[in-house]
Amino acid sequence: MKASKIILLLAIAVLIAVFFIFDLHLYLSLDALKDQQAVIDSYRSEQPVLTVVIYMLVYVAVTGLSLPGATILTLAGGAIFGLLWGTVIVSFASTIGATLAFLAARFLFRDTVNSRFGARLKSINEGVGRDGAFYLFTLRLVPVIPFFIINLTMGLTALRVWTFFWVSQIGMLAGTIVYINAGTQLAKIDSLSGILSPALLGSFALLGIFPLLAKKIIETMKKVQVYKKWNKPKQFDNNLVVIGGGSGGLVTSYIAAAVKAKVTLIEKHKMGGDCLNTGCVPSKALIRTAKHLSYIKRSAEFGVKQPEVEFDFSEVMDRVHNVIKTVEPHDSVKRYTELGVDVVTAEAKIISPWEVEVKTDEGVKTITTRSIVIAAGARPFVPPIPGLDQVDPLTSDNVWNIRELPKRLLVLGGGPIGCELTQSFARLGSQVTQVEMLPRIMIREDPDVSEAVMARFKEEGVDIRVGHTAKEFIIENGEKIMIAEHEGQAVKIPFDEVLVAIGRAANVTGYGVEELGITLSPRKTIETNGFQETNYPNIYACGDVAGPYQFTHTAAHQAWYAAVNALFGQFKRFKTDYSVIPWSTFTDPEVARVGLNEQEAKEQNIPYEVVSYGIDDLDRAIADSEAHGFVKVLTQPGKDKILGVTIVGEHAGDLIAEFVLAMKHDLGLNKILGTIHIYPTMAEANKYVAGVWKKKNAPQGLLNWVGKYHAWRRG
Numbered sequence: 104m105k106a107s108k109i110i111l112l113l114a115i116a117v118l119i120a121v122f123f124i125f126d127l128h129l130y131l132s133l134d135a136l137k138d139q140q141a142v143i144d145s146y147r148s149e150q151p152v153l154t155v156v157i158y159m160l161v162y163v164a165v166t167g168l169s170l171p172g173a174t175i176l177t178l179a180g181g182a183i184f185g186l187l188w189g190t191v192i193v194s195f196a197s198t199i200g201a202t203l204a205f206l207a208a209r210f211l212f213r214d215t216v217n218s219r220f221g222a223r224l225k226s227i228n229e230g231v232g233r234d235g236a237f238y239l240f241t242l243r244l245v246p247v248i249p250f251f252i253i254n255l256t257m258g259l260t261a262l263r264v265w266t267f268f269w270v271s272q273i274g275m276l277a278g279t280i281v282y283i284n285a286g287t288q289l290a291k292i293d294s295l296s297g298i299l300s301p302a303l304l305g306s307f308a309l310l311g312i313f314p315l316l317a318k319k320i321i322e323t324m325k326k327v328q329v330y331k332k333w334n335k336p337k338q339f340d341n342n343l344v345v346i347g348g349g350s351g352g353l354v355t356s357y358i359a360a361a362v363k364a365k366v367t368l369i370e371k372h373k374m375g376g377d378c379l380n381t382g383c384v385p386s387k388a389l390i391r392t393a394k395h396l397s398y399i400k401r402s403a404e405f406g407v408k409q410p411e412v413e414f415d416f417s418e419v420m421d422r423v424h425n426v427i428k429t430v431e432p433h434d435s436v437k438r439y440t441e442l443g444v445d446v447v448t449a450e451a452k453i454i455s456p457w458e459v460e461v462k463t464d465e466g467v468k469t470i471t472t473r474s475i476v477i478a479a480g481a482r483p484f485v486p487p488i489p490g491l492d493q494v495d496p497l498t499s500d501n502v503w504n505i506r507e508l509p510k511r512l513l514v515l516g517g518g519p520i521g522c523e524l525t526q527s528f529a530r531l532g533s534q535v536t537q538v539e540m541l542p543r544i545m546i547r548e549d550p551d552v553s554e555a556v557m558a559r560f561k562e563e564g565v566d567i568r569v570g571h572t573a574k575e576f577i578i579e580n581g582e583k584i585m586i587a588e589h590e591g592q593a594v595k596i597p598f599d600e601v602l603v604a605i606g607r608a609a610n611v612t613g614y615g616v617e618e619l620g621i622t623l624s625p626r627k628t629i630e631t632n633g634f635q636e637t638n639y640p641n642i643y644a645c646g647d648v649a650g651p652y653q654f655t656h657t658a659a660h661q662a663w664y665a666a667v668n669a670l671f672g673q674f675k676r677f678k679t680d681y682s683v684i685p686w687s688t689f690t691d692p693e694v695a696r697v698g699l700n701e702q703e704a705k706e707q708n709i710p711y712e713v714v715s716y717g718i719d720d721l722d723r724a725i726a727d728s729e730a731h732g733f734v735k736v737l738t739q740p741g742k743d744k745i746l747g748v749t750i751v752g753e754h755a756g757d758l759i760a761e762f763v764l765a766m767k768h769d770l771g772l773n774k775i776l777g778t779i780h781i782y783p784t785m786a787e788a789n790k791y792v793a794g795v796w797k798k799k800n801a802p803q804g805l806l807n808w809v810g811k812y813h814a815w816r817r818g
């Protein structure tokens with residue numbers, strides 16, 4: 104714990120101790136108040152301003168320290184200042200005190216609670232972000248939970264301070280007025296219990312529940328409203344129609360067919376979507392050839408004399424297409440038809456919440472369905488940079504069709520796709536310039552990760568230009584040139600081909616999304632709630648079209664929730680679990696991650712400890728001449744609980760699986776250390792990083808005693 108926290112905690116403890124040791128609570132009783140009323144009144148007549156100041160300070164101290172006595176102080180407020188001023192003064196004093204308690208709880212305990220229960224708290228915090236003000240208002244009016252507990256627990260959530268302040272002030276007002284009013288007739292009060300009659304309590308409860316209830320009613324009405332202008336069919340051809348035969352759509356229809364639902368999958372282009380045809384599969388096939396070439400280049404390192412390399416780029420691309428063809432049957436119409444899915448090759452258009460129109464060679468057909476899952480994917484985003492369209496930019500959609508290796512290739516974008524293709528083309532022999540406007544490539548990863556990848560790229564001859572923003576494309580004397588801005592200067596970069604890889608835009612137009620008014624997120628993806636549901640509760644979305652992740656495995660993950668909620672949501676709905684999401688960038692060195700990295704932990708204010716193991720020390724890596732990279736693990740301070748792992752090195756994408764499993768099932772580093780790993784494998788790096796953690800966290804005091812014990816045993 105930081106010194107500032109310890110000091111605050113001690114100060115609070117001392118003040119609370121003083122309150123009880125000196126019996127100050129005895130002053131905060133009804134009898135004491137009545138006894139002292141005349142004295143207080145005369146002091147107030149002589150020193151009106153000072154009385155307000157002292158009263159407020161006492162009130163703020165009692166509520167800020169969560170001490171008992173706020174009710175008596177409120178009555179006193181009425182007795183001393185009357186109804187109007189009493190209400191104003193108490194309202195501010197109680198809100199300030201409550202906010203101080205809220206802030207103290209946040210400062211002292213939120214980090215600890217976050218790091219311990221971070222993943223589980225995420226959805227609570229999302230709920231607080233959405234409905235926190237309503238819940239707080241209800242809690243303030245329905246006095247089932249003491250106010251001091253509300254102050255402290257709200258401090259542990261992500262509720263904004265200003266929201267807490269104003270909602271508390273409004274929420275506590277009604278109760279404050281009742282007690283202040285009672286206080287104005289202090290002499291007539293014999294006990295605190297009679298002040299709030301059951302009828303008054305009931306009215307408060309109704310008042311408190313009302314906004315929450317109203318919000319729920321509005322939400323339900325909104326859902327009813329979206330369907331108002333549509334006619335619902337009496338019967339349905341299908342239980343489910345799935346739009347898009349990529350990773351998301353395939354898994355959705357697979358699950359639907361497996362549970363015996365009638366499902367139609369509509370794909371307008373190629374089954375398998377981006378992953379099979381223009382994404383993961385061709386890129387990994389190209390990476391493989393590029394890696395093979397890099398080994399040939401490095402053959403002297405392996406004791407083999409430099410061999411001659413001869414290859415034809417078009418044959419490399421033939422191999423890429425052969426790989427696609429070999430994988431194709433996994434995603435084929437035949438396979439899915441055999442699984443029980445009706446597969447239609449056509450463009451789908453949603454024409455009502457229950458009807459999807461398909462245009463095939465046989466004509467236009469409308470399929471009625473109870474639910475729809477949109478899995479229409481995304482496409483490469485090509486920015487409107489002047490002149491770009493004149494230089495025929497390549498993207499991940501069409502780069503697989505080129506037959507000649509570009510001599511000078513300009514890659515725009517330092518994200519995963521840009522990096523994978525940069526290195527592949529450089530290894531194949533292109534002179535590659537990679538341009539990124541941010542200060543480093545792979546910006547989502549920690550700086551040491553970007554450094555490791557950048558160092559390798561530079562070693563392999565890639566010209567990396569970070570901090571360069573593409574401004575214009577021109578053709579000068581027949582030569583294609585990009586003009587970029589770098590530190591306020593215009594920089595000219597000549598090239599033969601440009602590959603644009605600066606992000607992917609969700610496919611949200613042309614198939615009924617606008618016509619139905621399906622809501623989009625600020626990132627222009629289809630907006631879904633935690634259940635993959637759009638603003639039409641029977642229309643779901645998953646994969647790249649919905650985000651927030653754009654990976655094959657996350658599309659498949661969301662697809663399970665979309666399918667199950669669409670088919671069985673009337674019984675039980677499942678919220679998509681994003682607690683453990685891994686990914687990998689297949690550069691050399693490979694970069695894989697699960698959970699937090701250091702920059703995210705810092706941004707989110709999550710305390711962590713970090714241990715790292717250098718793969719340059721690993722026997723297998725040395726034997727393979729791949730002695731580079733690291734395994735970096737973030738853990739909860741003082742615990743072996745894993746918060747996140749980054750691996751840089753050979754097979755990082757495979758090695759990370761052990762940590763994905765560990766995080767998913769809450770297994771700590773001690774469990775990984777206690778597990779046998781085969782010698783000599785790269786996977787041993789996982790065990791060794793756990794060893795580094797163990798050594799760092801060894802109980803030194805105890806070990807000193809054990810050392811003494813052994814010395815004594817030796818005599």
Ligand SMILES: Cc1cc2nc3c(=O)[nH]c(=O)nc-3n(C[C@H](O)[C@H](O)[C@H](O)COP(=O)(O)OP(=O)(O)OC[C@H]3O[C@@H](n4cnc5c(N)ncnc54)[C@H](O)[C@@H]3O)c2cc1C
Pocket residue numbers: 346347348349350351352369370371372373374375376377378379381382383384386449450451452478479480481499520610613614645646647648653654655656657658689
């Ligand atoms: C170069 C590259 C490399 C990648 N590498 C990896 C990787 O290594 N690992 C990884 O996890 N991810 C990778 N990805 C990302 C991955 O490909 C996507 O996340 C994944 O394909 C998303 O699947 P999806 O089902 O959401 O969409 P898609 O695969 O895009 O499928 C959407 C389908 O919907 C169809 N469609 C759209 N509109 C209609 C309509 N109106 N009617 C009928 N059909 C329609 C489209 O034709 C398309 O086939 C890579 C992507 C690229 C571009």
